[in-house]
Amino acid sequence: xxxxxxxxxxxxxxxxxxxxxxxxxxxxxxxxxxxxxxxxxxxxxxxxxxxxxxxxxxxxxxxxxxxxxxxxxxxxxxxxxxxxxxxxxxxxxxxxxxxxxxxxxxxxxxxxxxxxxxxxxxxxxxxxxxxxxxxxxxxxxxxxxxxxxxxxxxxxxxxxxxxxxxxxxxxxxxxxxxxxxxxxxxxxxxxxxxxxxxxxxxxxxxxxxxxxxxxxxxxxxxxxxxxxxxxxxxxxxxxxxxxxxxxxxxxxxxxxxxxxxxxxxxxxxxxxxxxxxxxxxxxxxxxxxxxxxxxxxxxxxxxxxxxxxxx
Numbered sequence: 001x002x003x004x005x006x007x008x009x010x011x012x013x014x015x016x017x018x019x020x021x022x023x024x025x026x027x028x029x030x031x032x033x034x035x036x037x038x039x040x041x042x043x044x045x046x047x048x049x050x051x052x053x054x055x056x057x058x059x060x061x062x063x064x065x066x067x068x069x070x071x072x073x074x075x076x077x078x079x080x081x082x083x084x085x086x087x088x089x090x091x092x093x094x095x096x097x098x099x100x101x102x103x104x105x106x107x108x109x110x111x112x113x114x115x116x117x118x119x120x121x122x123x124x125x126x127x128x129x130x131x132x133x134x135x136x137x138x139x140x141x142x143x144x145x146x147x148x149x150x151x152x153x154x155x156x157x158x159x160x161x162x163x164x165x166x167x168x169x170x171x172x173x174x175x176x177x178x179x180x181x182x183x184x185x186x187x188x189x190x191x192x193x194x195x196x197x198x199x200x201x202x203x204x205x206x207x208x209x210x211x212x213x214x215x216x217x218x219x220x221x222x223x224x225x226x227x228x229x230x231x232x233x234x235x236x237x238x239x240x241x242x243x244x245x246x247x248x249x250x251x252x253x254x255x256x257x258x259x260x261x262x263x264x265x266x267x268x269x270x271x272x273x274x275x276x277x278x279x280x281x282x283x284x285x286x287x288x289x290x291x292x293x294x295x296x297x298x299x300x301x302x303x304x305x306x307x308x309x310x311x
Contacts (some may be wrong), residue, residue, distance in 0.1 A: 001019070001020060001021070001022045001100060001101040001102050002017055002018070002019060002020075002100065002101050002287065002288075003017075003018055003019075003020050003061050003097065003099060003100035003101065004016065004017060004018070004061055004062075004063075004099035004100065004287065004288075004290045005018045005020070005058075005059050005060070005061050006047060006058050006059060006060065006061075006062075007058050007059045008058050009047070009048060009049060009050055009058060010047075010048065011048070012044075012047070012291040012292075012294040012295045012298070013291050014047065015047065015062075015099075015290045015291045015294065016291075017287070017288045017290075020100075022101075022102050023102055023103070023104040024104065025072055025073065025074035025077075025104045026074050026104070027074050027075045027076050028074060028075070028076045028077060028106050028107060028108075029073075029074040029077070029104050029105060029106055029107065030070050030071075030072070030073050030074065030077055030080055030086070030104065030105065030106075030107045030110065031070070031071045031072040031073075031074075031102055031103075031104050032066060032068040032069065032070055032071065032086060032102065032103045032104070032105070032110070033068050033069045033070075033071045033101065033102055034066055034067075034068040034098065034100060034101055034102060034103055034310045035067055035068045035069065035119035035120075035123070035309075035310055036066075036067045036068070036119045036120045036122070036123035036284075036307050036308065036309050036310060037063050037065055037066055037067075037098045037099055037100075037123055037287070037307070037308045037310060038063075038064075038065025038066075038067075038098075038123040038124045038125070038126065038127060038128070038305055038306075038307055038308075039063070039065075039290075039293045039294065039297055039305070039306040039307065039308060040064070040065065040127050040128065040156065041156075041235070041297065042064075042093075042127070043062045043063055043064075043294070044294050044297060044298060046062050047062050047294065051093075052093050054093045054094050054095070055094070055095045060095055060097070061095065061097035061098075061099055061100060062097075062098075062099060063096065063097065063098030063099040063100075063308075064089045064090065064091070064092045064096045064098050064126070064127055065087075065089055065098060065123050065124065065125075065126045065127050065128075066087060066088055066089070066090065066096070066098045066103050066110075066123065066126070067085075067086070067087040067113055067119040067120075067122035067123040067125075068085075068086065068087075068103070068119065068310075069083065069084065069085055069086070070082050070083065070084045070086055071102065073107070077107045078107075079107050079108070079110075080107055080110070084112065085112065085113040085119070086110040086111065086112060086113055087110065087111065087113045087114075087119075087122040087123065087125065087126055087265065088105070088109045088110035088111060088126050088260065088262070088265060089109070089126035089127045089130060089258070089260055089265075090103060090105030090106070090109035090110065090260060091105055091109065091260065092127065092258065092259065092260055093257065099287065099290055099308060100287075100310075101287075101310055106260075108260075108262045109260040109262065110262060110265075111262045111265035111266050111269060112266075112269065113269075114268075114269040114272040114273050115273055116272055116273050116275075117272060117279065120281060120284055120307050120309060121279045121281060121307075122279070123305075123307050123308075124156070124279045124280075124281055124304070124305030124306075124307050125160070125268060125272075125279050125305075126265060127258060128156040128157040128160050128305065129160050129164075129264075129265075129268045129277075129279075130258050130259075130260075130261055130264050130265065130268070131157045131161075131234065131256075131258045132157055132160045132161035132164050132211075133164060133261075133264045133267060133268060134256070134258055134259070134261065134264060135161070135211055135232045135234065135256055136148070136161060136164055136165055136168070136209065136211060137164070137168070137267075138264075139230070139232060139254055139256060140208075140209040140211075140230040140232060140254075141230075142165060142168055142170055142208075142209055143168070143169075143170075144168060144169030144170065145169060145170070145171070146170050146171070146208040146209060147170065147171045147173065147206065147207040147208050147209075148165045148170045148171070148172055148173070148207060148208065148209040148210075148211065149173045149174075149175075149200075149204055149207045149209070149210045149211070149221070149224055150162050150165065150172065150173070150174045150175070150189075150211045150213065151174075151175045151195070151200065151210075151211070151212050151213050151214040151221070152175065152176070152213040152214040153174025153175055153176050153180075153184055153187075153189060153192075153213075154174075154176040154177075154180040154183055154184060154303050154304075155213060155302065155303075155304075156302065156304060156305045156306075157213050157234070158174065158176075158213050159183075159184075159187055159280055159303070159304055160277065160279070161211055161213070162174050162184065162187045162188055162189050163187050163188055163271075163276065163277045163278065164271065164277065165188070166187070166188025166189075167188070167271055167276045167277065170209075171190050171191075172188055172189045172190055172191070173189065173190070173191040173192075173193060173204060173207065174189040174191070174192055174193065175192075175193045175194075175195040175200055175214065176192060176193075176194070176195070177194060177195070177196055178194045178196075178197070180192075180303060181194070183303060187278075195214075200221070200224070201217075201220040201221055201223055201224060202223075204224040205223075205224060205226075206224075206225075206226045207224050207225055207226065207229060208225070208226060208229050208230070209229060209230050209231075209232070210224060210225060210229070210230070210231045210232070211232050211234070212231065212232065212233040212234060212235075213234050213235065214235070215233065215234070215235030215236040218231065218233035218236060218242050218253075219239075219241045219242040219245040221233075222242070222245040222246050222249045222251060222253070223249070225249065225251045226251075227249075227250045227251070228250065228251065228252075229251045229252070230251065230252045230253075230254060231246060231251060231252070231253045231254070232253075232254050232256050233253070233256075234256060237255050237256070237257075238253055238254075238255040279304065279305060280303060280304025280305065281304055281305055281306075281307055282296075282302045282303050282304045282305060282306055283296055283302075283306050283307075284306075284307050284308070284309050285306070285307075285308055285309070286308070286309055286311075287308050287309065287310045287311075289308075290308060293306050293308055
């Protein structure tokens, strides 16, 4: 099969197309023929610096978001059969090698693909969608009527998070450049905030949940929360400064890392097929142009998701 690999850490041009053996599913695993693979910031971080270090030293293949068709099932698989359309974020944060024509992983790392999404759209949903779902619903326990602030709200995770929050009856504030405010309102943001014109930490008060996806200075966002609120800083995670600021303000700051979750994927699928959650695809690139896809994502101006297509 064809796959993207890298022999060293570095810029986007370390990614190259290669031929490798097709994986074989083990017990409880499925072999999925990949139709599309989502591109995420963690892919770029792993390519460039090793990211979380869970893939070890190169050579390796990055990528976790997958949408495709079950080709073969291992012993013990009861949830899927060959021919089923599935999507998921297998193995994260260990190597899934999603930038390839085939992927193997435990069947419970996948869920049936939303019937209303193409494979390209579905490939943009798992990692970003599960990040949004697990932070807002599982971690923060977001309830109807609560106020939630989402930074970088027009991005890959952000544009899904605001829709999930709105679907759960929250009042949503979202930060983005003014050019993206109409887009945010179309997703359910009640109060768009231009972070280039105002200091968000000074302009916002009395929110129940902050989902910080910008990662600039999460400690400053503590002041936007009311007593007992929850801050989830995703890109940078918790540091001592943020932890102390949260404790002094009487709010909860949570360290977070997304994990495979077929139940969460099913919840996302239900929202999608009910017309309450849509995936915006900013651009697609063929598998062999993964380096170009990474360069595009590094601009920091992407509205929605970048996806690799696999013929």
